[in-house]
Structures are given as structure tokens and as C-alpha cells.
Amino acid sequence: xxxxxxxxxxxxxxxxxxxxxxxxxxxxxxxxxxxxxxxxxxxxxxxxxxxxxxxxxxxxxxxxxxxxxxxxxxxxxxxxxxxxxxxxxxxxxxxxxxxxxxxxxxxxxxxxxxxxxxxxxxxxxxxxxxxxxxxxxxxxxxxxxxxxxxxxxxxxxxxxxxx
Numbered sequence: 001x002x003x004x005x006x007x008x009x010x011x012x013x014x015x016x017x018x019x020x021x022x023x024x025x026x027x028x029x030x031x032x033x034x035x036x037x038x039x040x041x042x043x044x045x046x047x048x049x050x051x052x053x054x055x056x057x058x059x060x061x062x063x064x065x066x067x068x069x070x071x072x073x074x075x076x077x078x079x080x081x082x083x084x085x086x087x088x089x090x091x092x093x094x095x096x097x098x099x100x101x102x103x104x105x106x107x108x109x110x111x112x113x114x115x116x117x118x119x120x121x122x123x124x125x126x127x128x129x130x131x132x133x134x135x136x137x138x139x140x141x142x143x144x145x146x147x148x149x150x151x152x153x154x155x156x157x158x159x160x161x162x163x
Contacts, residue, residue: 003129006112008136012144014153016099019106020072022147023097032142039077041069046087049079063087073099078114080128090117093132108143110136 012019022028024041029049039047045066052059065087068076076096078087085091093114100107115129147153 003115003125004113005115006110006129006133006136008110008140010108010140010144011102012106012108012147014105014144014147014150016072016101016106018150018153019099019108019143019147020075020097022143022150023108024069024071024075028146028150032146033139037064039064039066041071041075042066043069063092065092067094068096075099080118089114090119093118106147108140110140112136 014022020041022032026037026039029035029037029039033049035049035051037047037049039045043066047064049062049064050059051061061083062079063081063083063085064077064079065081066075066077067087068074074096076094078092078094081087081092093112096111096113098109098111100109112132115125115132118125118128120128
């Protein structure tokens with residue numbers, strides 16, 4: 001296996017403007033990713049993603065830096081660099097959400113790259129890659145579900161969005 005990039009594509013029953021808001025707005029990120037963050041959808045915005053597992057008494061904190069923002073078509077960020085370090089291609093992973101209007105909804109294409117560039121030994125590379133594959137397979141459908149619940153995401157032929 002190459003471990004170079006993760007690519008996923010799903011259809012979301014909401015317009016690109018809504019999907020963009022869901023992948024880039026901290027309030028929505030908390031909902032679909034279960035991570036607290038204060039990043040803003042502005043190039044250069046930095047912050048942290050914080051996951052809390054109360055049952056295990058564990059907190060994971062990961063730095064995040066917004067790289068590119070083109071509403072409502074593209075949102076990308078770098079993450080996983082060591083705390084206190086500026087994100088670069090050599091020390092972080094790059095996540096890109098590309099949004100394309102399709103019919104009554106949006107094609108959401110996720111790409112995550114940079115695994116090999118991190119310089120990890122093969123065991124660490126394989127572990128990180130598989131964890132991210134599993135993670136995106138779980139979280140991408142949550143983005144789609146969240147987007148359909150955002151007020152204004154419904155279309156004339158649909159039921160109103162639930163609060």
C-alpha cells in the first residue's frame with residue numbers, strides 16, 4: 001500500500017454554501033467532528049482541535065492552521081504538526097474539502113495528503129494512515145447528516161430541516 005493520500009467523495013443533500021459552513025464553522029465542527037475549536041475560516045487562522053473522552057479521562061489536542069478558503073467551493077487546513085510549530089508540508093497533513101454543486105446538492109471531495117512527507121517510520125506511517133482512513137470513513141457521513149440539519153439547507157421539495 002502506498003500511504004500517500006486519502007481520497008473520499010460523497011453526495012450531500014444541501015447546497016455548497018451550507019456544506020462549506022459545516023466544514024469550516026467551529027460550531028458545526030464541534031457537532032460532526034466532536035472537536036472543540038476556535039479557528040476561523042480565514043487563511044492563516046491557527047488554533048487547536050480538542051477532543052475530550054471523559055470516560056477515559058483523556059484529552060487530545062491537535063494544532064490546526066487554515067491554508068486556503070474559497071467560499072463556497074474550497075476549504076483546506078494543515079494539522080497534526082507538533083504543538084508550537086508552524087505547519088509546513090514536512091511536518092503536517094493537508095486536508096482539502098472541495099465542494100461542487102451537483103443537482104440539488106453538493107459533491108464533497110475530501111483529500112488528505114502528507115503522510116509520507118512526515119518522515120515517520122513505516123509502522124508509525126501505517127498506523128496514522130489507517131487511523132485517518134477509519135476516521136474519515138466515520139466523520140464524512142456525519143458532515144452530510146449535519147448539513148441536512150442546518151436551517152436553510154432544505155429545498156422546496158424536502159421536509160423542513162430539524163433544529
